[in-house]
Amino acid sequence: MRTLNVELGDRAYPIYIGEQLLEQTELYRRHIPQGTKVLIVTNETVAPLYLAAVAKALNGFDCMTLQLPDGEKYKSLDSLNRIYSMLLENNFDRQCTLIALGGGVIGDITGFAAASYQRGVNFIQVPTTLLAQVDSSVGGKTAINHPLGKNMIGAFYQPKCVISDTLTLNTLPPRELSAGLAEIIKYGLIRDSEFFDWLENHVSPILQLDSNSLSDAIERSCRNKADIVIADEREQGVRALLNLGHTFGHAIETFLAYEKWLHGEAVAVGTRMASEFSEICGWISREELQRINTLLTSAALPDKPPPGMQADDFMRLMAKDKKVQNDQIRLVLLKKIGHAEVCNDYDRDLLYRYLSRITASH
């Protein structure tokens, strides 16, 4: 087992990465106060696979489970309210612990429930998708979606620990594995060119679930993310770089009403768009763009926006991005592989022409 600490003062916490961690009672016990209630929140896809193992590990605790339907569209106020009701109906007090067992959706919604129930209770992340293990479970961003925008309601709220059992990836559909790779590639692009180089040689073993390659990629991703979160927990500055590809990607997800595409797939197309627009602005070279697109393609990720989506859809939906300031859409763009910046000073007409071109091509 590898342990990585996210040093956030009195909110510091460990990330455990390794095989067969789900069933280790000791890991949970370190972070759950004695004699308190525990609610595992999971979904209908993950429960049949891993709930029994986690419940067994929590045998000594007063433990309940809530299963939500699977899917981004259930990251809603309604699902959140189901969690609150279950906690209240069963007299969960402020010492209770919520455990998120699942992917990013379960982690985000359970995290926000933990942040807001009785103004904050204990929270443990047990991510079971690659995307959640490398990104959403780390750093304390919790949220639900609103019909008018993704992740628009939420809190910065750190977990007590993250338990990443890499064996859970064995049951992950290939599309979800690729979606996780989109976020892994992002770290290489925004701040770690060495990692990008490494990924060019390791996408294939990762897709084949090679245990060492997976653990290396997860640990390096978490290290990158933790460094950024430590530097800027509440996204006043550098943390915004983690949004590479997300401004375009969130627009795609909202356009599709959080259906059909996975978050990582939207981010992959968004990353490609941000890279292409960076090249159009003359900030990265054609060769760099080529390397980026090749890597994204080798990860089996989609390469264009969904059919029917227009330039105006992008502009309208991106106007609601959380990075918007004074009606100005700020984009994370690349200055080179391994270096991203939040940009205000791009040519808006150029962006519109680029969006028209890429959305016209299908």
Added chain:
Amino acid sequence: MRTLNVELGDRAYPIYIGEQLLEQTELYRRHIPQGTKVLIVTNETVAPLYLAAVAKALNGFDCMTLQLPDGEKYKSLDSLNRIYSMLLENNFDRQCTLIALGGGVIGDITGFAAASYQRGVNFIQVPTTLLAQVDSSVGGKTAINHPLGKNMIGAFYQPKCVISDTLTLNTLPPRELSAGLAEIIKYGLIRDSEFFDWLENHVSPILQLDSNSLSDAIERSCRNKADIVIADEREQGVRALLNLGHTFGHAIETFLAYEKWLHGEAVAVGTRMASEFSEICGWISREELQRINTLLTSAALPDKPPPGMQADDFMRLMAKDKKVQNDQIRLVLLKKIGHAEVCNDYDRDLLYRYLSRITASH
């Protein structure tokens, strides 16, 4: 104008207390970033009285208003969602400011909207009731109610400033003035016996809206509250003392479905019950209890639980209190006037007998 600072490091903020503050553009401008959007959240009762003055003061800002219905039962997930929708429909970004213009309900719900919209935006409190000016606007507790319990969903989230215009109290119904007094008396009881003595001589001028007495009472209350919040922002310890009377009081409010009684009225009866039970436990004298009851009565506050409420109702509803630990209801009780403690070690049967007696008497 009196200015009182709540020293919370990077979350420090001023409380402005005085007459005609609502209309002072400069007070708002100090705390609203240039060129950003502002949403005033208020209710149908307060809007006709004070919205015009506030809107005029905010003339130079890009400002909108949302009016909610008046009443505790609208401190709900539905109202919260109305705020989110308005913000999103109008492309409010993360630099925006929410202003709560009204009493505790408006302050609590607007504060939680500000805490959770895009994971946190600027927030200004403009309390227009005595209760909000002396209690709920100070200290960063924000919340909404759930059908199964009061203030069960929320966040600790500090405002950028509190603007308490004492002239707004001139239009306050007498019942609401008394309700505010319940929280004022609480500060005397839990930690400031000198203030309690002073109140014994000043309830009458306060009820007659004597300007000096009001300002003195508000400032002293805010000072007491700020001291506690500075010592324990997230209610890990001493802050729980502010809940004197609230465990019983919240049970009453939940029993009445947040209708009919004002929060302060429920707290007044709760305070009386906590005092009587403290006397039964032998922790305060009969004379002290007499002084407390006399003061509460002179403030024109109700003196018994609502008709129909039984001991079992109290026990069932108090079991959901946020101070509950391991199924044990913790009560704030008095050791003397000016000194309260959170107690685990009371006799549960004695409590039940007391509740049976007081609920049988009507």
